[in-house]
Amino acid sequence: MNKYEGINFEKELPEGYKQALYINAKSVKMGLLMNFIALIVLIIVMVLAFLSLKLYDQPLMKKLNNDDVEYHISFISPFIFLFSMIAYIVLHELVHGIAYKKLTNEKLTFGLSWSCAFCGVPNIYTYRKTAIISVLAPFVFFSIVFIIILVILYFVNPIYYLMAAFIFGLHVGGCSGDLYVYILFKTKFKNKNTLMRDTGPEQFFYIKEDNN
Numbered sequence: 001m002n003k004y005e006g007i008n009f010e011k012e013l014p015e016g017y018k019q020a021l022y023i024n025a026k027s028v029k030m031g032l033l034m035n036f037i038a039l040i041v042l043i044i045v046m047v048l049a050f051l052s053l054k055l056y057d058q059p060l061m062k063k064l065n066n067d068d069v070e071y072h073i074s075f076i077s078p079f080i081f082l083f084s085m086i087a088y089i090v091l092h093e094l095v096h097g098i099a100y101k102k103l104t105n106e107k108l109t110f111g112l113s114w115s116c117a118f119c120g121v122p123n124i125y126t127y128r129k130t131a132i133i134s135v136l137a138p139f140v141f142f143s144i145v146f147i148i149i150l151v152i153l154y155f156v157n158p159i160y161y162l163m164a165a166f167i168f169g170l171h172v173g174g175c176s177g178d179l180y181v182y183i184l185f186k187t188k189f190k191n192k193n194t195l196m197r198d199t200g201p202e203q204f205f206y207i208k209e210d211n212n
């Protein structure tokens with residue numbers, strides 16, 4: 001028997017539970033809303049990034065002559081940029097997967113839909129704590145990584161700083177679905193007995209009928 005069963009998750013929905021909410025990132029409404037929020041977040045992050053360079057009057061920005069700027073943008077930047085973006089999406093889902101695997105040791109699912117990339121653990125019902133850790137893991141981990149990278153690049157190269165800021169913006173915005181699930185746990189589903197089934201794009205929430 002799996003040592004995490006009954007502690008971090010259940011294989012069957014226990015007696016007395018009922019479904020309280022169902023969300024689906026593949027639905028037109030939620031898919032569009034999530035991506036709209038992501039776009040707004042990205043714009044805010046980029047405005048702040050440009051302002052931060054202006055406010056500090058970045059000396060490196062002045063040192064770079066136009067040829068340098070053109071060279072970075074036309075040759076190196078698009079390549080690194082595209083690679084970073086794809087790598088980020090893959091790593092983001094991988095971090096969800098590592099957390100779910102460590103906490104449940106159950107079969108994972110990975111995929112891509114029109115509105116999002118996803119990772120889930122579709123055959124089980126995870127308890128609130130397991131669900132929160134797994135859902136938030138990429139947001140916490142990559143926010144720390146990106147902030148360190150941004151601080152370094154700020155003083156090294158303003159073009160790469162802005163590119164990193166763009167990917168950071170995609171990261172924060174792209175976590176809107178994950179953060180929505182976290183907010184639901186913090187507001188609607190505060191009971192530690194709450195169970196969640198996560199197929200990747202869809203989340204089903206179950207509560208015990210006697211404690212709501």
Ligand SMILES: [Zn+2]
Nearest residue numbers: 092096138178
């Ligand atoms: Zn995610």
